Amino acid sequence: MSESTWHETILSPTPEAQAGTGTVPTGEQAQGTSTKRKHVRGATGRKPGPPKTPLTTEQKQQAITMAAAGHSCNKISQAIGKDRFTIKRHLDTPEAIAQVRDERTELVELYREKARDCVAAIDDDKIAKANVLQLATSSGILLDKSLLLSGKPTQNVAVIVQVLDVLRVRNDEEIERQHQQAQAKLSAQS
Helix, strand or coil: CCHHHHHHHHHCCCHHHHHCCCCCCCHHHHCCCCCCCCCCCCCCCCCCCCCCCCCCHHHHHHHHHHHHCCCCHHHHHHHHCCCHHHHHHHHCCHHHHHHHHHHHHHHHHHHHHHHHHHHHHCCHHHHCCCCHHHHHHHHHHHHHHHHHHCCCCCCCHHHHHHHHHHHHHHHHHHHHHHHHHHHHHHHHHC
16 A cells, blocks of 8 residues: 555545444545535524424423422423423413413412411420421511512512611712812812
């Protein structure tokens, strides 16, 4: 085998080598058998994915329940095992929107009832025991969840607004004081 034939044999890929079959080409097979890559693209320029299958009734209900609990489409699609666009398309239908709203309202009530049950369960006997902290923590978590689902803040926004107002007033007073000092300096120089 001449040196140029040897280089061509070693350097030119064969269909078997490209396919990863692991066969070594012979001299005749290696010469002149380069193949073009096939580009499989759809009309949108993207590779076609696996065929889309519709959501089952159980998957639709699971998506609605998770959406009502506040999960994102990405999180729901990971849990269900479907494409997030399929989940979003389903959740954007008027029927699903109404079901999510109804389920969220039901969850708010359930959380409020459970929070009440936890608080009511704290009696003198349980106060003497160590797991009162657990009941109080559970009550707080359930109340926070019910507030979040009903669209209310979980922290006291009024207190934050009052603090910001006090800071704004102090800032305005400081600006006014500096302005008066600057005018006093200008009058003294004149």
